[in-house]
Amino acid sequence: xxxxxxxxxxxxxxxxxxxxxxxxxxxxxxxxxxxxxxxxxxxxxxxxxxxxxxxxxxxxxxxxxxxxxxxxxxxxxxxxxxxxxxxxxxxxxxxxxxxxxxxxxxxxxxxxxxxxxxxxxxxxxxxxxxxxxxxxxxxxxxxxxxxxxxxxxxxxxxxxxxxxxxxxxxxxxxxxxxxxxxxxxxxxxxxxxxxxxxxxxxxxxxxxxxxxxxxxxxxxxxxxxxxxxxxxxxxxxxxxxxxxxxxxxxxxxxxxxxxxxxxxxxxxxxxxxxxxxxxxxxxxxxxxxxxxxxxxxxxxxxxxxxxxxxxxxxxxxxxxxxxxxxxxxxxxxxxxxxxxxxxxxxxxxxxxxxxxxxxxxxxxxxxxxxxxxxxxxxxxxxxxxxxxxxxxxxxxxxxxxxxxxxxxxxxxxxxxxxxxxxxxxxxxxxxxxxxxxxxxxxxxxxxxxxxxxxxxxxxxxxxxxxxxxxxxxxxxxxxxxxxxxxxxxxxxxxxxxxxxxxxxxx
Amino acid sequence: xxxxxxxxxxxxxxxxxxxxxxxxxxxxxxxxxxxxxxxxxxxxxxxxxxxxxxxxxxxxxxxxxxxxxxxxxxxxxxxxxxxxx
Numbered sequence: 001x002x003x004x005x006x007x008x009x010x011x012x013x014x015x016x017x018x019x020x021x022x023x024x025x026x027x028x029x030x031x032x033x034x035x036x037x038x039x040x041x042x043x044x045x046x047x048x049x050x051x052x053x054x055x056x057x058x059x060x061x062x063x064x065x066x067x068x069x070x071x072x073x074x075x076x077x078x079x080x081x082x083x084x085x086x087x088x089x090x091x092x093x094x095x096x097x098x099x100x101x102x103x104x105x106x107x108x109x110x111x112x113x114x115x116x117x118x119x120x121x122x123x124x125x126x127x128x129x130x131x132x133x134x135x136x137x138x139x140x141x142x143x144x145x146x147x148x149x150x151x152x153x154x155x156x157x158x159x160x161x162x163x164x165x166x167x168x169x170x171x172x173x174x175x176x177x178x179x180x181x182x183x184x185x186x187x188x189x190x191x192x193x194x195x196x197x198x199x200x201x202x203x204x205x206x207x208x209x210x211x212x213x214x215x216x217x218x219x220x221x222x223x224x225x226x227x228x229x230x231x232x233x234x235x236x237x238x239x240x241x242x243x244x245x246x247x248x249x250x251x252x253x254x255x256x257x258x259x260x261x262x263x264x265x266x267x268x269x270x271x272x273x274x275x276x277x278x279x280x281x282x283x284x285x286x287x288x289x290x291x292x293x294x295x296x297x298x299x300x301x302x303x304x305x306x307x308x309x310x311x312x313x314x315x316x317x318x319x320x321x322x323x324x325x326x327x328x329x330x331x332x333x334x335x336x337x338x339x340x341x342x343x344x345x346x347x348x349x350x351x352x353x354x355x356x357x358x359x360x361x362x363x364x365x366x367x368x369x370x371x372x373x374x375x376x377x378x379x380x381x382x383x384x385x386x387x388x389x390x391x392x393x394x395x396x397x398x399x400x401x402x403x404x405x406x407x408x409x410x411x412x413x414x415x416x417x418x419x420x421x422x423x424x425x426x427x428x429x430x431x432x433x434x435x436x437x438x439x440x441x442x443x444x445x446x447x448x449x450x451x452x453x454x455x456x457x458x459x460x461x462x463x464x465x466x467x468x469x470x471x472x473x474x475x476x477x478x479x480x481x482x483x484x485x486x487x488x489x490x491x492x493x494x495x496x497x498x499x500x501x502x503x504x505x506x
Numbered sequence: 507x508x509x510x511x512x513x514x515x516x517x518x519x520x521x522x523x524x525x526x527x528x529x530x531x532x533x534x535x536x537x538x539x540x541x542x543x544x545x546x547x548x549x550x551x552x553x554x555x556x557x558x559x560x561x562x563x564x565x566x567x568x569x570x571x572x573x574x575x576x577x578x579x580x581x582x583x584x585x586x587x588x589x590x591x
Contacts, residue, residue: 242557242568261551269555272524273562402551431547433526474550479543 006338008386009199012324020205021198025164026187027094030194030230031057032159038232041206045251046084046237053232056088061156063092066123066147068157072097073167075120079112079134080127081105082215082237085149087225089125090215094187095159099167101182104216105130106473113137116144118362119170119182125149164188170361171218173314173405180410182361183314190222192355193317196337197227200308200324201284203254207233208281210253212241212262219289219403222318224257245269245277252281259289259403263296263307276303288312288319289403291390294330301327309333311390315374316340317355321388332387342388343373349380349390398428401436404475408498411476414468415440420448420461423488426478427499437479440465443487458483508590509564511538514583521559525552538580546579556582566590 010018024030039054051059067076076093078100080086093100101119103112105127113136116124123145126134134146168190170182185193198204209228213220228235236251238244241262256278258266263285270277278285285300285307292309300307308326311333312319320342323334336342341352350373360368368375379391398406408426415424422445429439442465449457465481489497509517515538522533532546542548548556553576557568560582566589576582 240570241554242561242571245558245562261549265551265555265558268525269558269562272521272559400549402549432532433547435526435547437547437549477543479547479549 006199008335009324009338012200013202013204017202017204021195023195024191024230026162026166027091027168027190027226028097028159028161028187030191031091031095034229034232041232042234043229044084044087044235044237046087047239049084050234051084053229056091057159058156059088060092060095061158062153063089063125063147063149063151064096064157064159065153065155066125066145066151067093067096067098070096070098070122072160072162074098074122075101075167075170077101077103077112077116077119077121077124078126079103079105079107079124079130080149080215082211082220082239083127084237085127086215087235087237089127089149090221090225093125094168094190096157097160097162097166099170099184101170102172102216102221104172104214107133109133109136113140115182115362116141120361123147162187164191167358169221171221171314172216173360180407181363181365183357184359184361185317185357189317189355189357190226192337192339192353193218193222193312193319194226194230196319196322196355197223197286198231199337200322200334201255201286201306203283205231205233207231208251208254209233209235210244210248210251210256211235211237212244213257213259213289217289218312218314218318219257219259223286223312248277248279248282252279254281255284255286256282257286260287260292260296261290261402263287263300264293264401267296267299270303278303278305284308286310286322288333290399290401292333297326297330311388313351313376315357315376316351316353317357320351320355323387325387329383329385329387332383332389334388335386336388344380344382345370345373345375347379347381347391349376349378349388350374351376398426398438400428400438400475402475406438406476411438411472411478412440414472414476415442415465418461418464418468420445420464425488425498429480429499431479438477439480439482440469440478441482441484441488443484508587511583511587514564514586515579517563518556518560518579518582521556521563522546524559525555536579538578538583540579542576542578542582560586564590 040052042050043053043056044051076098078089090100101121112133125147127149164187166187168187169185173183211224215221238247287307288310297307310319310322321334321336323332339354343350352373381389411426412424423443425441428436431437469477519533
C-alpha cells in the first residue's frame, strides 16, 4: 500500500507557487478565500459577458435565498448546460451546505423525474429553456420545488459553513457494472480533487481556462471549474464545441482540460491548416478520461505545449494521479496525488483516501468495495519510481475514445423493447480501418415476423433497429448492426458470454 | 463564388483524408450516398472535425448540428449548398 504526499510535486513548480497551494476542507471555506484574494478578477466568461469573483458571489448569494433553512446535506438537483447559470447555481447549492445532484443536460423528462426519485432530491434548479424536461416531475411530484436560475431573488443570503464530511455533490456514473447511479462526494473529497489539479504543472494561479468538457462530468466540474476558481483563474465557457477554435482565438487560454479525442482532433486540424489552432498562449493540456496516446505527448511538445496525462474516476472526485514526467514516461498516468491510498490486488487497482466517494446513491453495487477499499475494475502496475500504469479494464463498460463511458446493458435495453428481438449485445468492435466503434448484434425471436421470408425479415428488423438507434444519444449510437443467424455463445448457466469477457467474435 | 456539388465533394474528401489517411480507400470512393456512421465510421468527434474543417475551408458557418442531422455525405453537401446561397 502506498500513500502519496504533496512533496513529490514540489519540484515541478517554483517555491512561491507551491507554497500558495493551500488545503481547504470545504467549498465554502475555499470560496471565502477566493473572494478575499481576488474579488475583482474575472472568474467566468460566458456568452459575451465577464463575471468577476464578486459578481459570481452576488448572484450565487441571491440563489442561496431559495435554500435558506434547508438542513445541511439537503440534495438539490441542478439541470443546466455549460453556462454561467450552471456555475452560479452550483456554487449557491454547495455554499449553502447542500449537495448538488448534477444532472447531464441531455437527460429527457422521464430521466429527470427518475433521477430526482433515485437521488431523493428536495429541490431542483434549472436553466431557463429546460422547462419541458420538468413536465413529468411537476406532474408526479409537485412538492419538489423547481427554481429557475434567473429567479428574481433580491435578497442576498450569506454563505454557510459546513463540516468537511458534509455531502457536496452527487455525480452520475456507470460504476463498475455500468448501471447509472450517483457517486456521493463529500466537501472533503471535492476539495482534494480540486487541489489535485494544482500539482505537477509549472503554472498554477491566475490562469486562463477554456471549458470544452461537460460540467456534469467530474473532469469538467472539478478539474476545470473548481480548480479554476481555486486558483483565481478565469474560466471561459465554450457553449458549442464547434466554435472552440474561434473561442480560443478570442480568449487565448493558457491551459485546457481535454479528453484524448479532442486533443487529437485539435492536433489534426492544426496540421491541416498549418497553424497552431490552440493559440500561442496555450502552455498546458490536462488530458484524461480515456487512455492517452504517447503520440499526443510528443506531437504537442513539438508545438511547445506540455500535455499531461492523468487517471481518475467519478468515484475518486476526479484525479487519482497525474503525470508531470510525460516526456520520459509517456505511457504512465503518473504519480498518485496527495492523500491517495492505493494498492494492487491480483492486478486490480484498489483505492482509499480523502478524495474517495462516500458510496453510491440510488442503487447498491455489490462488490464495489473489499475491506473498505474501492475496487476500480482497472488493471494496473506501478514502476520503481512510483509511476502508475493502467494496463487494461476488467469492467464491462465500454470506454470510447472520446471519453464517454457506455454501458452495453443500458443501450441494449432500448433495442430489446422491440418484440422481435430475443437477445442483443452491444460491444466495442473495430471498423475495417481498425478504429473502435460500437456495434450491435441481434438474435431474432423465432416466433415473430413469421409472415416474411428470411431476407425481408432481416431487412425489416434492421430498419426498425436503425430507428431506435437514431433516437439514442449520439454516444450510445451503434455504427454497425448485424442480425445473427445463430445464437450468442452462452455460459453453462445459459447467460450470454460477452465479447471481450470470454466470448470470441467469429 | 458558390462551389458546385462536385467541387464540394472533392473538398470534403480532402477534409476527411486529412482526418484519417488510413481511410484513403474508402474516402476516395465515397459518394453522396455514403453513410457517415455506417460507411465512413463517423463518431461525434469526426462530425465535429468535419464541421470545423468545412467552416475553416469553405468560409461558411454551421448552425447547431449534431450527429443525427446528417445521415449521408449528400446531406452535408445539401447543407453546404444551402449555406452558400
